[in-house]
Amino acid sequence: MKRLRDQKIVELLSAYLDDSLPMEDRRFLERRLKEEPELLGSLENLRSVRDALSRVRPIPPNDGMWAKLSSQLVDREKPLVSEPSVRGGLLVPAAVVVGALVFVASMVYIFTRHGGIIPAITETRDRVRTVYVETFGGEWIMPLYRKTTRDHALRFALFGTLDLDEQGTTLHVKRTQRNKLRIDLGKAPTAALTRDAFFRQLEITPRQRATIDTLLELARARIETGVLMDKDRSLLIDPDLATLNVDLLASIASTLEPAQRVRFDRYLDGLGVAYGISTESKLPPASPRVLLQYASAMPARDRRFVVLDRDGALVRRVTVNMDSIQRAVTAFASSFPSIANRIENIRNVYLMGDTTVIDMSRTSAARRTVTEERADPEPARILFRKNFISPSGEAVSVIIEDAERPPFPPSPERSTSGSHELIVRPARLSIEMELADDIADRSAGEGIQAFRFAAEHYRSLIRLRRTYEDAARYYERGRTLPRLPRPDTAARPRRGPSVFPGNESFSMPFEHQVFPSPERDMFPFELVVPPIPGFPRDSSLHRMLESLRGMGDSIKIRILEKEGDRKYRRSTRPPDESTPARSGKDTP
Amino acid sequence: MDPQAPPTTQAENPRQATDTAGDLSDDFLVMKFQAGDRNAFRILFDRYRERVRNVVYNILHDVSALDDMAQEIFLRVYDGLSNFRFDSAFSTWLYRIAVNRCRDEIRKRRIRRVFSLQAIMESGNGKMLSSLASCPPGEPDIGDAIREALARLPDRYRIPVVLRDIEGFRYEEIAQITQTETGTVKSRIARGRAILRTLLSPYRDGRPLSSRKERKDGTMNDETIA
Numbered sequence: 148m149k150r151l152r153d154q155k156i157v158e159l160l161s162a163y164l165d166d167s168l169p170m171e172d173r174r175f176l177e178r179r180l181k182e183e184p185e186l187l188g189s190l191e192n193l194r195s196v197r198d199a200l201s202r203v204r205p206i207p208p209n210d211g212m213w214a215k216l217s218s219q220l221v222d223r224e225k226p227l228v229s230e231p232s233v234r235g236g237l238l239v240p241a242a243v244v245v246g247a248l249v250f251v252a253s254m255v256y257i258f259t260r261h262g263g264i265i266p267a268i269t270e271t272r273d274r275v276r277t278v279y280v281e282t283f284g285g286e287w288i289m290p291l292y293r294k295t296t297r298d299h300a301l302r303f304a305l306f307g308t309l310d311l312d313e314q315g316t317t318l319h320v321k322r323t324q325r326n327k328l329r330i331d332l333g334k335a336p337t338a339a340l341t342r343d344a345f346f347r348q349l350e351i352t353p354r355q356r357a358t359i360d361t362l363l364e365l366a367r368a369r370i371e372t373g374v375l376m377d378k379d380r381s382l383l384i385d386p387d388l389a390t391l392n393v394d395l396l397a398s399i400a401s402t403l404e405p406a407q408r409v410r411f412d413r414y415l416d417g418l419g420v421a422y423g424i425s426t427e428s429k430l431p432p433a434s435p436r437v438l439l440q441y442a443s444a445m446p447a448r449d450r451r452f453v454v455l456d457r458d459g460a461l462v463r464r465v466t467v468n469m470d471s472i473q474r475a476v477t478a479f480a481s482s483f484p485s486i487a488n489r490i491e492n493i494r495n496v497y498l499m500g501d502t503t504v505i506d507m508s509r510t511s512a513a514r515r516t517v518t519e520e521r522a523d524p525e526p527a528r529i530l531f532r533k534n535f536i537s538p539s540g541e542a543v544s545v546i547i548e549d550a551e552r553p554p555f556p557p558s559p560e561r562s563t564s565g566s567h568e569l570i571v572r573p574a575r576l577s578i579e580m581e582l583a584d585d586i587a588d589r590s591a592g593e594g595i596q597a598f599r600f601a602a603e604h605y606r607s608l609i610r611l612r613r614t615y616e617d618a619a620r621y622y623e624r625g626r627t628l629p630r631l632p633r634p635d636t637a638a639r640p641r642r643g644p645s646v647f648p649g650n651e652s653f654s655m656p657f658e659h660q661v662f663p664s665p666e667r668d669m670f671p672f673e674l675v676v677p678p679i680p681g682f683p684r685d686s687s688l689h690r691m692l693e694s695l696r697g698m699g700d701s702i703k704i705r706i707l708e709k710e711g712d713r714k715y716r717r718s719t720r721p722p723d724e725s726t727p728a729r730s731g732k733d734t735p
Numbered sequence: 736m737d738p739q740a741p742p743t744t745q746a747e748n749p750r751q752a753t754d755t756a757g758d759l760s761d762d763f764l765v766m767k768f769q770a771g772d773r774n775a776f777r778i779l780f781d782r783y784r785e786r787v788r789n790v791v792y793n794i795l796h797d798v799s800a801l802d803d804m805a806q807e808i809f810l811r812v813y814d815g816l817s818n819f820r821f822d823s824a825f826s827t828w829l830y831r832i833a834v835n836r837c838r839d840e841i842r843k844r845r846i847r848r849v850f851s852l853q854a855i856m857e858s859g860n861g862k863m864l865s866s867l868a869s870c871p872p873g874e875p876d877i878g879d880a881i882r883e884a885l886a887r888l889p890d891r892y893r894i895p896v897v898l899r900d901i902e903g904f905r906y907e908e909i910a911q912i913t914q915t916e917t918g919t920v921k922s923r924i925a926r927g928r929a930i931l932r933t934l935l936s937p938y939r940d941g942r943p944l945s946s947r948k949e950r951k952d953g954t955m956n957d958e959t960i961a
Binding site for chain 2: 197206213
């Protein structure tokens, strides 16, 4: 009995030395240690033994081991299939058949034995190593982030943003709550952050650091191939970047011990990061699993990209080979404009003449002035939103958000000439896409021409405002409603070298009338469209009109079912002179 | 701990120069090996070569067999690395192979000793018995004394003590390496330390190590704990 008791005490003392005693046992032992000097002596003895063991000197190294080992390793590297014999005509095809069978068997074996591991690794390796040149549109493409560091990757993990310039313009690819892809180009606050500071803050152990560094290295390589730019300044964005940072963050978090996770969560909170870490007291998974999961998520070499250019947003399959791209960049460095110039071009997209609606450059003097003049405490609003369904099934929304309210309804001071000018405002361009699971390859002219449509509809918006202004003047002054031009074409997007021409006139591509809305608190005016012969309800024209409904909170659109519609009849009649201007009471 | 990165296929891809740096984790290197990069094995070998040799030495206490054993262990690692499923850390797996190989060797030597003892009994050569039952005296140094004491520990205690107090593994990792329960590991480490305390106490008092309660193979019995 005494021996068992002694053994129990020794185990307690030993575990106490290793700091692995449960709290209750620890308190019990510490109480006894205070009371029993003999026990304390035993503890010190054990401690001295442990310390002596930890100071055992290593044996002298043997640097010649590799030479001997490598010769044995060479013997183990046997080819899968021996070379076919040149003797006898039948032996060659037989060897080929056997070889093929061995190959198939090997592949089946590898597949069944290794599941998804080998493919993921092979893809990763191919992406990095295979020498295979694939260009985009016959021109070179280059990585926008070819000099990213692991620090960048860490910031990307935490904030999801990638710097586009030194003025704080960032690219943010994310998933919306409705699982749509959203690409934001604009200003986003991110804190300066380095790995060293991060590791210090969370007291990362060397082993954890090795794992996290590997994760960051994988992410860095992924970012490098995730955002590309071609010679025509198109921006190619890997939609998987939307989930990459969250995966990375989760992977980093899963390498942490529970106490570190709590610190990590607080740390993220302090930085204003939009993500939180679950602090459930589960043991972290083994780091290999984390790496494996992460490596398995590495993209295929041939994958789809969202391509943004001056004409629009479309989805294309692009084969990315970083080796060949890197070589091209090195070989043709002199013919490429600098990244800074490219970004300057890409982030100034003009939708309509001198009206810049997509311009992230807050640094220009003009923009600063406008911003200061139009300081508006009201919250940001969507200036423009357009939804598309592509032929292959992607739902796309182009959204232009403005931090300031646009000048609508136009004030008398601002509308003096019958045509309304939009003031230049800094805006954020967002593109939301609902990507189909499987898309077919398409040539350059097809796909989603989001900007092209956006330009058309934005012009329509401007035109509607002008028309509204005319209508407002009519009701105020009792004048005849001006005759609106009839459309000469259906709602077909304009084709040409550019869809962003300067000061180009346009007409509404359908007949319509504009009236003050009876719900003018919500909709300042109402657009009424008569039935359009030959265009059924599900036609593209109607879809376009439907899309106009979502164009802002200032327009209400009513598409009439038939010619005899009361609203249409009434709307085509000159209003009663006694009708109060813009009161909305003249409409049922 | 990490060695310098050996030459690899950097000529093919300049970026590989950073990839093969010593700060890459074991698991990433294993993945690279499984993806066909045989140079990754060299990095792993360089990283663990001396640690494995030290573990083998601390378990077997036989310099002559040390490098052959280490080489055999790394050959086993090389053969099995393609099938490594990341169910544990690479280092855990590597040490498991090393420990198992050492156990095999100890088992073989015990059998050999039994045979030898029989031969000795038959020949009546008592000198050989004493040379097998005790370690060489060596220099009066605490390191030697500890090695001598370690050599006298039964291997079921010696292995976890070496892994814990010399190699610095956690209880859970030792349990994985030795394929036992964590509670058993704790218990064996405690008992191993207690035996060592007993073995080293005369040394602390300035006296040579005693050889009481030894087995025929030179290890100590459990009764020394009490």
